[in-house]
Amino acid sequence: MYSILVVGAGKEGKGFIGETFSTDGWKVSFLDKDPKVIDALKTGSYTVTAHQENGDFKRIISDYDAFLTDGAYSCMDAVVNCDVIALALYPEDIPDAAIYLGKGLTFRAHEDGKHLTIMCCTNKNHLIPSIEKAFIEALGDENARLWFREHVALRDAIIRRSVNAETTSALDLHTSVANTLLLQQPVFADFDNVHWVELSDHIEQLKDIKLYTINGPHATCAYAGYQKGFKTINEASADPEVAKLMRGVLEEAVPGLSREFNVPEKEIWNFCTLKQPKNDIVDSIYRVALDPVRKLGHFDRLTGNALFCLKHGIDPVCLIQSMANAFAYDEPRDGKAMEIQQMIANIGIEKTIARICDLAEEHELVNRVAQAYRKNKA
Secondary structure, three states: OOEEEEEOOOHHHHHHHHHHHHHOOOEEEEEEOOHHHHHHHOOOEEEEEEEEOOEEEEEEEEOOEEEEOOOOOOOHHHHHHOOEEEEOOOHHHHHHHHHHHHHHHHHHHHOOOOOEEEEEOOOOOOOHHHHHHHHHHHOOOHHHHHHHHHHEEEEEEEOOOOEEOOOOOOOEEEEEEOOOEEEEOOOOOOOOOOOOEEEEOOHHHHHHHHHHHHHHHHHHHHHHHHHOOOOEHHHHHHOHHHHHHHHHHHHHHHHHHHHHHOOOHHHHHHHHOOOOOOOOOOOEHHHHHOOHHHHOOOOOOOHHHHHHHHHOOOOOHHHHHHHHHHHOOOOOOOHHHHHHHHHHHHHOHHHHHHHHHOOOOOOHHHHHHHHHHHHHHO
16 A cells, blocks of 8 residues: 655645545555644544535545654654655745654665655745755755655645635545646656546646636635625625636736746646536635735736736736735735735835835836725725
């Protein structure tokens, strides 16, 4: 039996990675730093409702192991013997995970030293060199480092499946199951029997395109929906004005990306036209809109998209409106949103846009987003 260690047992770790591999007959182990998450898993099972093209299916996931990142290193056997490690983590948590795993991987290198595949399951792109550096530095000696370089396939992945639950420790999860996880090849592990994993090439480029063509309209929906008073993405996307804005963002983005990445527009449209489950999961605007500071970053889904458009002679009218909506997002529960609102109050909208988007204050985009923001507020 093949085995996988899922590092990060939150919503994605349980609802996507754990469910997928368990359903296909793999031995699954979870590792997490949150005692609440591990204590919940140790009750013995959790439930995933999979929303598929042909209907909804409830699956009970059991017969797994769950380990806390404790000082006793209770996860040692799982680290040493697994075929795959999946990093289902936020980017900022990966370095600490690499440090913790270093002890077990060093032991593994000095035992049988068998091949290992590590999947990076985060939306942020261009992280593989820094993740590899973190693992290399965490290993105990030069022999272990040599083993890692020769026998570990550290590979990026594209997640095309959403998971929803009340909290990260919740044992009742819902997931949309219509599109495969894309994993950069070559790998050492055998994924032939894993239905929802697809080996692919050019993951780095595709991941950039996904950010702009899938995550961009998704964020557009959240920020526009919030302005209209909606609570869920489902409600917002059904609104004709929001849907028109989302489509406009995509119609601006695709030609810009085509020229930037030298990929035919048709291929980009095919890539970002995802299959849909029969019944959508209910997704909150709060979750999708979370952290507008990151989503408005210079290279991220809204600002980066708009800059590509301007570079290639495309007027990013809908992207500018989406950016303005994001700067107007004032959800009190979102600390990053409150950070932006305080910045606007202190230094004004133009300086805030310039600082958050890393643009010169006189940049065309700063002025146009500020105008759209003021129109929103009028």
